[in-house]
Structures are given as C-alpha cells and as structure tokens.
Amino acid sequence: MSNLLHDTVKVGDRVQLAALFGDVVLNYSNRPLVLASAGIGLTPMEGMPSHKVKSHTHRKVQLLHADGDSGSYALRRQVEDSLAQLNEGKPDVWFERAEGNLERNENSGYMNIDNVDLPEDAEYYLCGPLAFMKLVRSALIARGIPAKDIQYEVFGPDL
Secondary structure (H helix, E strand, O other): OHHHHHHHOOOOOOOOOOOOOOOOOOOOOOOOEEEEEEHHHHHHHHHHHHHHHHHOOOOOEEEEEEEOOHHHOOOHHHHHHHHHHOOOOOOEEEEOOOOOOOOOOEEEOOOOOOOOOOOOOOEEEEEEOHHHHHHHHHHHHHOOOOHHHEEEEEOOOOO
16 A cells, blocks of 8 residues: 555545454453564554553553564554553564664564463464464464464455
C-alpha cells in the first residue's frame, strides 16, 4: 500500500478508506500476551501494547520482532514507548542483516525462539510473511504450546 500511495497518489487526489479488518483480533482475558511479528507485520501487533497503555489493563506483554536490519524496523519508537509505559522493557528483536554493536535485546539472524523465556499460559499472536509464521508456529508447537492458543494472520500478498 505504501508504494501505491507514494508512486501514484498526488496532493489533491481523492482516496476512499475503509475500517481496518483482518483475522488477528485481541481476545480480552488476563492471560499474558506474546506477540511475534516480522517486517511490516509489526503494524497490527503495535496496536495491542498501545491499546493496553490507553486502557490501563494489567496483562503482561512480550513482543518478539524480526526485521531485515535496524533501518527497516518500522514503528520502533511507538513499540518501545508503549512497552516502556507498561514497564515491560524493550522487545526482543532479530535482524537478518545486523550492523555494528547489538543492544541487549537485539539478535543477529533469523528469529529463533528456542531460548526465549515464554510466560506460562500465554496467548500468542503472529503476523508477518507466511514462511516466518510457519517457522514460529512450528517452534511454539514443538515447545508444547497448544495450537488453539496461537492466532496468526499473513501480512503480505494473499497466499
């Protein structure tokens, strides 16, 4: 969508917008949340901690994000600000093409959740490219997470 807007829409053009829609919808419960995203799949995930800040709920949120490099990490400030307001710290991030020194919460390469400490009885939300979600969902199931607790949505071309 961004490319379409930048390449074809000009000042003064009229555009028709619709309400957001999709399959990843936050369940309202007290269970911890684990949000895993890749690339622009962070977009719907970012709204969940932001909503939690505004609604003053007391759910633990853990955010795992994979991206190409630090320069392509969209919405970084919003995510980190929301998590800081929730006293949740920073998200765990993996950069495929890591550059320079990595911060404590940053990793090089593809997302690998094998050594990530996951909360008990959490609900999982995944959003990103299909290959990413297959990898993360399989890793969660291998760790004993019930499939019913994993919601996901492809954020890319309709496959």
